[in-house]
Amino acid sequence: MSTPVLVIGNFNYSSWSLRGWLALRRAGVTPDLIRLPLDTPEFHEAIRRHSPTGRVPVLHHDDVTVWDSLAIAEYANEIFAEGSLWPAERVARAEARAAVAEMHSGFAALRAALPMNCRARGRRVETTPPVAADIERLQALWGDALARHGGPGLFGPPGIAEAFFAPVALRFRTYGIAVQGAAGEWLARLLADEDVQWWCAQAEAEREVVAAEEVGA
Ligand SMILES: N[C@@H](CCC(=O)N[C@@H](CS)C(=O)NCC(=O)O)C(=O)O
Structure with missing residues (x-):
């Protein structure tokens, strides 16, 4: 499997990006990052190439695009963590x-x-x-x-x-x-x-x- 790529906003401000990234880290994954600073023309121009919602985070992995932080967490749990990111009980x-x-x-x-x-x-x-x-x-x-x-x-x-x-x-x-x-x-x-x-x-x-x-x- 290839290394996942996570498109994020600013580290300082993008709370949803942090959630998606942390879920991947909890699964032992260090994704490559594409950082698009929020509230800039560069963001609006580039994000549409990555996500249908125009929002971050969005994850690219092999043939999959996942465009929501909770869905990214579920993907990390399923594909990289054998279900261990949710409690066993x-x-x-x-x-x-x-x-x-x-x-x-x-x-x-x-x-x-x-x-x-x-x-x-x-x-x-x-x-x-x-x-x-x-x-x-x-x-x-x-x-x-x-x-x-x-x-x-x-x-x-x-x-x-x-x-x-x-x-x-x-x-x-x-x-x-x-x-x-x-x-x-x-x-x-x-x-x-x-x-x-x-x-x-x-x-x-x-x-x-x-x-x-x-x-x-
Ligand atoms: N429900 C989405 C929310 C994503 C979201 O609102 N991201 C913000 C940054 S933290 C964003 O991309 N804002 C850019 C914009 O709205 O132009 C998720 O969980 O991923």
Whole structure:
């Protein structure tokens, strides 16, 4: 099999790209990367050659194109990880899928108000009631999953759930949102993960600034 190619946006801002890449890394794959800086003419010109949606991430592997982060995670799980990116145990697996689906389609208020900005620290944004509700729900989800499944990942062994919540972990760091207890310890472990750290180092080295994503300074 050939080396997969993952088309991504900026390391600093592209939360969906990070999810897809981390899922591949969890499967032991280091894809070749094509980086297209978001919000540039270069992005809009090039992305249509890669993806029918015009969005990143998109994965090319042999004769397959996968144009969505969750589908990329499923592909990584199936083709490179023999199913090990989801928990082996039935209940944990069902709950992990529900949590990942909730992340994939939810938390709109938090995502809009607190954009991922890996390299920024000490940002402060007014916490509107919908944002506060998203933060509360995330803390409850994480705490409950860790209590029910015993760690070290949310649903036992770290897997797709960690890939999907990593951008939120980075947001909590950027905007100074504290998380107590087991969920706080899990968050710290996720931020210390070597793949997350590698991604953040690439973000530090980038020079593009997307003004719309720079909030709370
Ligand atoms: N549901 C998609 C969302 C992808 C997405 O919204 N990507 C953003 C960057 S993080 C994007 O490509 N934005 C570029 C644009 O909309 O022009 C997925 O999970 O992959």
